[in-house]
Amino acid sequence: MARSLVDLLTLHASQQPDRTAYRYLVTGDCDGETQDISFGRLSGRSRAVAAWLQERGLAGSRALLLYPPGLEFICGYLGCLSAGVVAVPGVPPQGRSQNHRALTRMKRLIADADAKVILGGREVIAALGAMSEHLPELAEITCVATEDIPDEAAGSWREPDLTADSVAFLQYTSGSTSAPRGVMVTHGNLLDNERVITERMGHTPDVIAEYDHELFVSWLPVYHDMGLIGPVLNTVYLGVTATLFSPLHFLQQPQRWLTAIDRYRPHTSGGPNFAYELCLKHATPELLDGLDLSRWKVAFNGAEPVRAATLRRFTETFGVAGFRREALYPCYGLAEATLMVTGSTVETPPALVEAAGTGPHAGAADAAAVSSGRPGPGMIVVIADPERQEPLPEGEIGEIWVAGASVAKGYWRNTLATRETFRATLKDREGRFLRTGDLGFLRDGELFVTGRLKDLMVIDGRNHYPQDLELSAEMSHGALRPGCTAAFSVDSAVDGAVDSAVDGGVQGEQPVIVAEMAPEAAGDSDKITDLIRSAIGEAHGLSVREVVLVHPGTIPKTSSGKIQRHASRAAYLAGTLSVVGAPAMR
Structure with a gap:
């Protein structure tokens, strides 16, 4: 039985070394330059990075990952996991307008995570050297471009001593209502959530065979939980193929996403609600005439409010290209639960409720609420009155509380926030719950998310x-x-x-x-x-x-x-x- 994704990567590299794990569209276009990496090559590069880290005694420490979009991030991330090093995905500087924000965030991550090494692409590492006067912290940190680590280093790799409770990486929360915090995601959390994703999205052996292993197309940023835990790591978990490209290339031309789905015909692809809106804005007759979206079975929609109007318009507009209403797949998750908590049922249209529920946190909105589906296997979802710490009846709006093996260990070096968020208890009920800070209600076993507690x-x-x-x-x-x-x-x-x-x-x-x-x-x-x-x-x-x-x-x-x-x-x-x-x- 696999103890970690490292074990599964080793298995796939042994059983199907030549199968493409990831395909990267360098320009975002299907007819442009592509870069592929097989499972055999991915395992070898990950072991080379891991060995480099092990030889410098970095096992157990934190490594800040600063990569541009591309395959090298995946090698660096899996290299950390293979070395027993805690990965810390970060956002590299991206042009002058972003430098101040990126520098501020980097300083915070370096200090909070106590990072001992920075892994990145060549251009990023060179750029960091030019920022030394603004980042004096770099004087105490080893920086390396992982492309420069030779393949031969893999020969000295030693299998790390990992347990389910070992921290795999720190996922710094997006900070929509508070300062970012490092969520400690363990190897056990990762395996459990990949199991949840696999079950809820219908990634069965029969489906994988039907799609000839072409399971994902994704432009989502890999430093964020949706893009990382979903398309990137479910690929390693299942031994399938994912086609990736840059978020910037999607934003520049949203039709690239749909064109890639038409070209590679994946089972699963998705993004936040705004991504579907952007596609609607660029839905020209010429685009629609050339698309075939009939093989797209799971069009997941999460990370921000799912709009009933968006779902309806997307189905109406792209129905002529073969897109089916049953493919719409609203889902709900958060970094503190690794990623997925609930998801729709494959081949079933999402449920809509006109009235947005009742209860002390009910709003005055009259728009339809969209179901985010049912909890994954082993996930427990309760709607609670956060002040009375009591569960609320079906249909009443309260705070969404979650329990299960996917719930992370807590916040890195923040005992108080961990106790407040991860250690909630309900009256007359055993066990601890994760307080999500999100509002919602349950109806017929399905979760309807209505907003944020602090934003109300x-x-x-x-x-x-x-x-x-x-x-x-x-x-x-x-x-x-x-x-x-x-x-x-x-x-x-x-x-x-x-x-x-x-x-x-x-x-x-x-x-x-x-x-x-x-x-x-x-x-x-x-x-x-x-x-x-x-x-x-x-x-x-x-x-x-x-x-x-x-x-x-x-x-x-x-x-x-x-x-x-x-x-x-x-x-x-x-x-x-x-x-x-x-x-x-x-």
Whole structure:
């Protein structure tokens, strides 16, 4: 029985050394340059990296991984696991505009993880050398480009002494409502969650054979849990083939994703809800005429609110290309549970509920709630009243609590946060639960996620979910970018400087909308502002305090692309938002 993914990689390298593990589209295009790596080659490169780490006595220490998109990250990550080194995936600097943010994050990761070595691509390692004056921490850290580690080093590899409880890697959370924390994911957690993913997504031996091992296409960032634990590591778990390409290439031309699905005909591929919206924006008649999406069986949708309208429009638009409603696959997970908690049933359309539940945390939204499916085998999901620590009846909205072997060990070197998040208990019930901070309800055994506990807005005694306001705003005008709107509330009684600009001196919490807008629509700023106000007024019965239209790419987001509403609120109050046009003040 396999003790870790290292054992499974060794098995696949022995049984099918020449089978392609990963195919990388260098330009993002199917007809462009591709790079392949077989299971035999992947095992050899991983062992070479592992041996290099072992020879320097780094077993048990932390290695920060800084790679551009590509196959080398996978070799470095699996090399850490093969050496008994704790991998810490990070985001490398990506151009001048990102350097300050990337440097700040790197400093935090280096300090928090106490990293002893940095593994990366040649260009990243060279760039770090030029940043030494901004990163004095590098003086105490060994940096190596793993491409420069010779294949022959694999000969001195020693099998690490791993147990299910050994920490495999630190997954730093995306930090949508708090500072990022390192989730300690063990080898046992990884194996269990790969089992959950395999079962919920229907990756059976018969399906693998039917698809000739072509299981995944993914553009998702591999430093984030969805892209790593899903397409990348399920490939190692099952011994199948994944086609990968850069997130940037997807964002530049979203149709590349669909073209790759048409070309390689995988069983499973997906992303956050905004990815489906981007595809809809680029769904030209020429694209639709050339696509065949009929073999796409699992179109997973997670990591951010799943929109019923998006699912409907995607099915209607791409149905002519063979896409089936049954392929829609909403799911729910989080880094603290390794990844997947619940998932839809394959070949079954997702369930929708018009009423968004009842209970102390129920919101005022009237949009349909989308089922994120059922818990994976061995996963326990409870809806709890977090204050009374009691389970709530079916249909009532409360905090989502999770238990099971996929739940991680805790937060790295943060005992207090670990106790608060991973050690929750329910009255009259044994066992510990993970408090997710997410709100939702259960109906007929299926989970419906409704929002974040900390983001919930209470205005005039009514609960409102910011993502519902954001959706209403985004749909009011075509120049507003999908997934790039932040809704939050400010207290008029406290924020006096802001309050002075609002006629009438209204007191209490009031909503603010910050939305990214296409620059060419700047002349319509007043019109768009009015449309946003009207849309939110009609759908939610709210008077918006202020609408701020900002330049593309300027709303604070997490490393996984989630809106940072608290950071957006702070930037609004500080007056540091990158405004396109002066907002209409009312």
